[in-house]
Amino acid sequence: MITHTARPLRVVLYEGNGAIALSAPARAQVMAALLDKGYAVTRATAQGASGFPHDDRSLLVLGQFQNQQAPDLEDATGKVTIEARDITGLETLDIVSLVEKARGNKPMNQPGTWKPWFPVIDYSRCTNCMQCLSFCLFDVYGVSKDGKIQVQNNDNCKTNCPACSRVCPEVAIMFPKHQSGPINGEQVNEEDLRREKMKVDISSLLGGDIYARLRDRSEAAKSRFSKERSADKALEERKKCLTKMAQDGFIPAEVLASLPSPDEIMRKAEEAQAKAQAALNGNGNPA
Amino acid sequence: MSETSPSTKLLYCRCAYAQVVPQSVKDGVLAKLCDSGAGFESVADLCEMAAHRDERLKAFAESTPIRIAACFPRVVRGLFRQAECSLPEDGVEILNMRVQTIDEVAEGLLKA
Numbered sequence: 244m245i246t247h248t249a250r251p252l253r254v255v256l257y258e259g260n261g262a263i264a265l266s267a268p269a270r271a272q273v274m275a276a277l278l279d280k281g282y283a284v285t286r287a288t289a290q291g292a293s294g295f296p297h298d299d300r301s302l303l304v305l306g307q308f309q310n311q312q313a314p315d316l317e318d319a320t321g322k323v324t325i326e327a328r329d330i331t332g333l334e335t336l337d338i339v340s341l342v343e344k345a346r347g348n349k350p351m352n353q354p355g356t357w358k359p360w361f362p363v364i365d366y367s368r369c370t371n372c373m374q375c376l377s378f379c380l381f382d383v384y385g386v387s388k389d390g391k392i393q394v395q396n397n398d399n400c401k402t403n404c405p406a407c408s409r410v411c412p413e414v415a416i417m418f419p420k421h422q423s424g425p426i427n428g429e430q431v432n433e434e435d436l437r438r439e440k441m442k443v444d445i446s447s448l449l450g451g452d453i454y455a456r457l458r459d460r461s462e463a464a465k466s467r468f469s470k471e472r473s474a475d476k477a478l479e480e481r482k483k484c485l486t487k488m489a490q491d492g493f494i495p496a497e498v499l500a501s502l503p504s505p506d507e508i509m510r511k512a513e514e515a516q517a518k519a520q521a522a523l524n525g526n527g528n529p530a
Numbered sequence: 531m532s533e534t535s536p537s538t539k540l541l542y543c544r545c546a547y548a549q550v551v552p553q554s555v556k557d558g559v560l561a562k563l564c565d566s567g568a569g570f571e572s573v574a575d576l577c578e579m580a581a582h583r584d585e586r587l588k589a590f591a592e593s594t595p596i597r598i599a600a601c602f603p604r605v606v607r608g609l610f611r612q613a614e615c616s617l618p619e620d621g622v623e624i625l626n627m628r629v630q631t632i633d634e635v636a637e638g639l640l641k642a
Contacts, residue, residue, distance in 0.1 A: 278544035359577035363608035428605030
């Protein structure tokens with residue numbers, strides 16, 4: 244499970260009592276600029292703050308304060324560090340610089356450095372058939388203690404590869420950052436179901452059961468490998484095996500380039516099938 | 531536009547980590563929120579937060595009634611569930627900036 248969220252501070256744009264409100268365009272510009280940098284921003288007005296509880300350890304309060312004097316603020320519990328800065332007369336870029344300076348060297352996740360690409364399961368559609376678990380070669384999926392399919396290692400997912408969603412017969416796997424529906428989470432209609440079910444017949448892409456095909460390819464590769472002792476040949480074989488899927492747009496070329504070896508693919512497939520079977524049998528132990 | 535009940539929380543997602551929400555819509559919705567007198571919460575990207583199991587999602591899920599301007603409702607609910615803090619069935623309205631207009635989203639957020 245990913246736990247590397249880095250969020251050093253929350254920015255509060257304060258326009259309540261004791262502060263002069265920004266103009267609406269300036270407010271929108273500042274908020275957009277900070278959000279696009281990856282910050283969470285709360286707008287607090289005379290009507291109140293956003294009303295959400297928070298567990299942030301650091302707050303940076305920005306405002307056009309009276310006499311251009313930011314107040315000294317202190318958390319009564321002592322758990323939260325609160326800094327206030329006056330932004331009177333500052334342009335948007337200056338305000339962003341001020342926030343960045345206040346953050347200092349503390350690490351932070353930032354847009355542009357990574358794309359949140361991972362599958363999201365719609366459990367209202369999922370039938371727990373485990374096809375995704377069996378299909379994914381990158382250990383993205385796992386089984387919960389109570390035998391339910393779940394996304395366990397989203398970091399392993401290959402950016403822009405929605406292949407597992409193609410094998411889901413119920414169109415229950417979504418990729419929120421995908422451009423088109425229903426993979427992007429759009430409501431599923433009958434036409435989608437019909438189309439996706441056709442695509443599910445992934446075996447037709449490879450002329451038979453995908454794993455049988457992979458196994459055959461693996462055997463052929465092994466045979467040639469043993470004859471020719473060529474790692475390059477094995478690599479070529481592995482790539483050929485899934486090229487058809489890539490040509491059909493199911494798998495990006497970069498993903499093909501990072502596929503495990505044929506032997507590793509078979510090992511993973513067998514492990515996944517054992518896990519899936521165990522879950523479907525209602526016990527946590529592979530048969 | 532009538533004034534939102536103070537007890538209704540508003541959450542805006544910027545979708546900053548991938549540009550799948552039309553820029554004009556997310557800018558327009560943000561502008562309308564900023565024009566209103568409402569306090570609200572905004573985050574860079576709910577997907578990024580869900581990927582990292584960000585604990586703030588739990589606070590959002592527990593803060594009903596809530597209106598969320600983000601993406602397809604199926605996705606938003608899925609993201610929260612995957613982060614182990616499912617959104618309740620009641621008290622949650624999700625506005626979809628990928629397909630709805632600026633006015634539709636803003637009116638949905640800011641209605642009384």
